[in-house]
Amino acid sequence: MTLDWLLDPWSAGFMRRALVEAVLAGALCGALGCFVLVRGLAFFGESISHTIVLGVALAFLAGLPVSLGAAALAAVTVLAVQAIGAGGRLSRDTAIGILLPSLFGAGVALIALSEGYRSRLEDVLFGSILGVTDADLILAAAVAAAVAGALLLAGKELALVAFDRSTARAMGYSVRLLDLLLLGLVALAAVVALRAVGNLLLTALLVGPPVTARMLCRRFWPMVALAAALGAGAGIAGLYATWYFDVGAGPAIALAVGCVAVAASLVAQGRRWERRRAATAGAGPQ
Amino acid sequence: MKRAAAGSPPAIVALDLSVAYEGRPALTGVTFSVPAGTLAGVLGPNGAGKTTLLRALLGVVSHTGSVEVNGSTSYVPQLSAVDRTFPVDALGVVLMGRYPRLGWLRAPRANDRRVAAELLDQMGLSDRARSPFASLSGGQRQRVLVARALAQEGEVMLLDEPLTGIDVASQEVVLQVLADHCADGHTVCMTTHDLAQAARVCDRLLILDGRLVAEGPTREVFRPEIIRAAYRAELLSLDGETALVHHGVHPAP
Numbered sequence: 001m002t003l004d005w006l007l008d009p010w011s012a013g014f015m016r017r018a019l020v021e022a023v024l025a026g027a028l029c030g031a032l033g034c035f036v037l038v039r040g041l042a043f044f045g046e047s048i049s050h051t052i053v054l055g056v057a058l059a060f061l062a063g064l065p066v067s068l069g070a071a072a073l074a075a076v077t078v079l080a081v082q083a084i085g086a087g088g089r090l091s092r093d094t095a096i097g098i099l100l101p102s103l104f105g106a107g108v109a110l111i112a113l114s115e116g117y118r119s120r121l122e123d124v125l126f127g128s129i130l131g132v133t134d135a136d137l138i139l140a141a142a143v144a145a146a147v148a149g150a151l152l153l154a155g156k157e158l159a160l161v162a163f164d165r166s167t168a169r170a171m172g173y174s175v176r177l178l179d180l181l182l183l184g185l186v187a188l189a190a191v192v193a194l195r196a197v198g199n200l201l202l203t204a205l206l207v208g209p210p211v212t213a214r215m216l217c218r219r220f221w222p223m224v225a226l227a228a229a230l231g232a233g234a235g236i237a238g239l240y241a242t243w244y245f246d247v248g249a250g251p252a253i254a255l256a257v258g259c260v261a262v263a264a265s266l267v268a269q270g271r272r273w274e275r276r277r278a279a280t281a282g283a284g285p286q
Numbered sequence: 287m288k289r290a291a292a293g294s295p296p297a298i299v300a301l302d303l304s305v306a307y308e309g310r311p312a313l314t315g316v317t318f319s320v321p322a323g324t325l326a327g328v329l330g331p332n333g334a335g336k337t338t339l340l341r342a343l344l345g346v347v348s349h350t351g352s353v354e355v356n357g358s359t360s361y362v363p364q365l366s367a368v369d370r371t372f373p374v375d376a377l378g379v380v381l382m383g384r385y386p387r388l389g390w391l392r393a394p395r396a397n398d399r400r401v402a403a404e405l406l407d408q409m410g411l412s413d414r415a416r417s418p419f420a421s422l423s424g425g426q427r428q429r430v431l432v433a434r435a436l437a438q439e440g441e442v443m444l445l446d447e448p449l450t451g452i453d454v455a456s457q458e459v460v461l462q463v464l465a466d467h468c469a470d471g472h473t474v475c476m477t478t479h480d481l482a483q484a485a486r487v488c489d490r491l492l493i494l495d496g497r498l499v500a501e502g503p504t505r506e507v508f509r510p511e512i513i514r515a516a517y518r519a520e521l522l523s524l525d526g527e528t529a530l531v532h533h534g535v536h537p538a539p
Contacts, residue, residue: 153390160382163372170344170361171386218418220373
């Protein structure tokens with residue numbers, strides 16, 4: 001009975017594809033989100049999710065694959081943010097504050113020009129994971145492989161830059177290049193996650209699982225592994241909610257992320273009380 | 287105790303070194319050398335160019351003139367430059383010192399962990415190896431950063447304010463480890479605000495004030511007229527080799 005309940009959603013082909021997409025997008029955003037969190041780049045993640053809307057709109061109008069347009073705008077955003085940040089006159093967040101509304105506004109305006117405006121806009125804002133194609137899955141798998149490869153190659157160096165930038169530079173690492181690599185990886189993950197949860201809810205996947213994992217982990221790599229697992233788990237939970245309660249998949253996934261974060265904060269608070277009680281008991285009269 | 291440096295080539299040589307940030311000079315025309323196996327202290331008031339000098343030695347800031355460091359460097363940044371909220375334990379921080387020799391792709395191995403654990407032990411922190419970096423005191427964090435620099439096994443160690451804002455016990459551990467490191471033939475160059483400590487432990491001093499005020503063996507450089515020239519506004523009373531800086535900062539022990 002329970003097994004039927006668990007397996008029933010995956011009898012449909014579109015749900016199996018959605019499952020793969022949700023797991024890949026969740027794991028990608030969870031893992032990379034840890035770097036976003038320790039580098040204080042959450043605003044950048046938010047910005048990427050919005051600026052790529054312009055790419056999506058341009059791709060619609062040109063009849064090109066949506067992901068291609070999104071990836072192109074992601075690259076433009078990364079390079080622009082990096083270039084403005086490197087200039088030293090404006091902070092990275094200021095650069096983002098200028099880029100985000102102008103590119104997002106242009107994207108929404110362009111979508112309004114196309115036919116089927118409303119449904120397309122909803123797809124962009126909230127994702128359309130139940131409609132993912134094989135091409136989407138191939139893209140997600142390729143991005144996952146690229147991110148895994150990059151983290152194997154330079155994960156410890158990326159973590160070092162986050163912890164102690166000046167020493168990384170003193171050790172001879174090109175911190176600018178490592179910054180560019182990180183921004184690029186986050187942009188790729190955003191392109192994948194756009195399909196799963198849409199641009200409004202992308203930040204949930206990018207920030208929620210890492211924040212949750214941070215509450216439970218003392219070391220960085222276990223935190224990355226847990227955040228990836230939580231992101232994937234939230235994707236699966238969201239799809240169950242979609243199947244059984246007929247709610248939108250993107251919002252359901254975002255809600256699952258929120259629920260896990262609340263649960264983790266309660267666990268972390270419980271641990272703190274436990275420690276305080278143990279300390280008080282230890283300090284008290286024998 | 288210190289190994290005789292005579293005859294060996296200097297570890298650091300700077301000739302007419304100048305650094306400017308966006309056209310504003312930070313260091314002008316500095317010439318000095320540091321013999322191998324010595325502990326050199328870099329002194330000077332705030333904004334004197336101490337950190338800039340270290341950056342030039344590390345090759346991370348563009349400069350005119352020439353700088354030559356014979357051998358690989360290791361670096362201890364100011365405590366404030368490190369993100370203390372980062373999720374990492376003390377052992378993990380020391381292991382970062384092994385990254386350059388590991389190269390891309392490879393994770394630290396058993397031997398690296400053994401070296402890191404030994405260094406933490408040397409710093410008196412063997413029982414804190416698995417403690418989160420954020421949970422350590424300032425002095426303990428500084429000791430972990432020095433252990434990380436030792437893990438790099440460079441010939442020349444550069445430290446930016448390693449004694450600032452840490453407890454006396456940690457200062458003593460750090461200074462003893464640095465003295466031992468020099469006795470093994472390594473060269474150490476550290477910036478500090480603490481005149482008394484510098485006069486007590488350094489073999490050589492470099493006194494900066496945007497330019498080189500004086501440099502040489504501590505006994506020759508640590509003189510009232512030279513100190514007064516560098517720290518114009520500060521009142522000093524000198525007694526043998528120790529100094530009392532009244533307006534300033536740290537009273538002598």
